[in-house]
Amino acid sequence: MKSASELASELVAIPSPNPGPLAMGQEPSCEAEVAAFVAELLESLGLEVTRQSVTPGRDNILATLPGRTDARLLLDAHMDTVPGENMDIEPFSGEIVDGRIYGRGAADTKGTLAAMLHALGILAGDREGPLPTVTFVGSVDEEAGFSGIYKLAQSGVQADAALIGEPTGLALVTATRGVARWQIETHGVAAHTCHPERGVNAIYKMTDVISALRRRVMDSFAERRHPLLGSPQMTVSIIRGGRRCNIVPDECTIDIDRRLLPGETQEDAVGEVEAVLADLRAADPELDVEMLKPYTFVPGTEIAEDAPIVQAACRAAEDAGVSPRIAGVPFTTHASVLSQRGIPCLVFGAGKAEQAHAATEYVGVEEVEKAADVIVGLCKSFGG
Numbered sequence: 001m002k003s004a005s006e007l008a009s010e011l012v013a014i015p016s017p018n019p020g021p022l023a024m025g026q027e028p029s030c031e032a033e034v035a036a037f038v039a040e041l042l043e044s045l046g047l048e049v050t051r052q053s054v055t056p057g058r059d060n061i062l063a064t065l066p067g068r069t070d071a072r073l074l075l076d077a078h079m080d081t082v083p084g085e086n087m088d089i090e091p092f093s094g095e096i097v098d099g100r101i102y103g104r105g106a107a108d109t110k111g112t113l114a115a116m117l118h119a120l121g122i123l124a125g126d127r128e129g130p131l132p133t134v135t136f137v138g139s140v141d142e143e144a145g146f147s148g149i150y151k152l153a154q155s156g157v158q159a160d161a162a163l164i165g166e167p168t169g170l171a172l173v174t175a176t177r178g179v180a181r182w183q184i185e186t187h188g189v190a191a192h193t194c195h196p197e198r199g200v201n202a203i204y205k206m207t208d209v210i211s212a213l214r215r216r217v218m219d220s221f222a223e224r225r226h227p228l229l230g231s232p233q234m235t236v237s238i239i240r241g242g243r244r245c246n247i248v249p250d251e252c253t254i255d256i257d258r259r260l261l262p263g264e265t266q267e268d269a270v271g272e273v274e275a276v277l278a279d280l281r282a283a284d285p286e287l288d289v290e291m292l293k294p295y296t297f298v299p300g301t302e303i304a305e306d307a308p309i310v311q312a313a314c315r316a317a318e319d320a321g322v323s324p325r326i327a328g329v330p331f332t333t334h335a336s337v338l339s340q341r342g343i344p345c346l347v348f349g350a351g352k353a354e355q356a357h358a359a360t361e362y363v364g365v366e367e368v369e370k371a372a373d374v375i376v377g378l379c380k381s382f383g384g
């Protein structure tokens with residue numbers, strides 16, 4: 001059997017860049033080659049492989065290792081990466097230099113995908129001791145739409161816990177931030193810029209809105225702190241307005257990106273902004289401002305430190321010589337989707353989050369091997 005790091009290098013050398021959100025009718029198959037590689041490898045271990053079609057040409061790859069206890073554990077790693085353009089190294093070499101595997105996806109998350117596959121190989125050949133039923137899923141489309149994991153969740157997947165493969169630097173991540181995104185529009189009155197007093201400038205109205213949001217909402221976040229995740233965040237990340245340079249703008253739109261702590265709902269996030277808008281409207285009758293329904297909502301997640309999967313991971317880390325470190329990550333992961341189905345999720349993997357999507361992406365050979373050791377130990381220890 002190949003080592004986990006050899007597998008990681010081979011996986012990096014099979015490009016699977018996610019093209020991002022697509023127009024109707026476009027049918028990418030960015031993961032197809034990686035999916036074929038993963039399916040073939042799992043079959044060579046004697047596992048029965050199922051393909052779950054997500055969109056044409058894009059399949060989640062599922063395989064189940066039958067257990068010797070009643071416990072059920074899910075291992076998930078996404079097979080897509082962000083694109084390899086704008087890298088300052090050859091993106092798909094998978095080259096190993098000085099103990100590091102280089103290329104797009106090495107950290108996010110093919111190092112961990114390889115560690116899971118290697119771990120399954122070890123577990124498949126190990127016929128003694130307690131073992132939960134382990135279902136592996138190589139999922140598609142994590143880097144754009146989450147369509148792969150939504151498909152898995154809708155298929156009625158069940159498990160007592162899930163391990164989500166992402167670069168955590170071997171930390172045991174029990175808390176993840178969520179995200180809500182929505183737009184706010186201001187409407188004004190167009191006029192010739194020779195007579196701006198005849199119009200209502202929608203851009204000026206929007207600057208009032210932004211100032212109030214910074215003062216009353218964003219500045220208050222510092223008081224809300226999660227022990228692993230810090231404060232919530234809110235960013236006005238896009239602004240559009242105006243038609244021509246000589247017309248008083250009659251419309252302006254902003255996009256808000258709000259990072260949520262576990263437990264914060266869409267209604268919480270939108271509600272505190274709506275309250276500010278209501279006060280602004282009361283103070284300025286000319287203000288015509290409207291908030292649109294969120295186009296993205298992914299909740300934050302959190303599991304207790306004494307959850308069985310965390311306990312199993314702590315034991316496995318210690319056995320593998322990795323000091324168990326509980327942490328949170330500020331970004332969203334597949335954990336948000338599976339935890340909505342009541343599955344407690346631990347996020348774990350090789351490589352550092354700073355490496356993900358970076359111009360130079362790599363993962364340590366040693367770290368990939370350690371990740372595989374921890375995954376083997378976790379599987380053996382979970383529900384045993």
Ligand SMILES: [Zn+2]
Binds near residue numbers: 108109
């Ligand atoms: Zn990832």
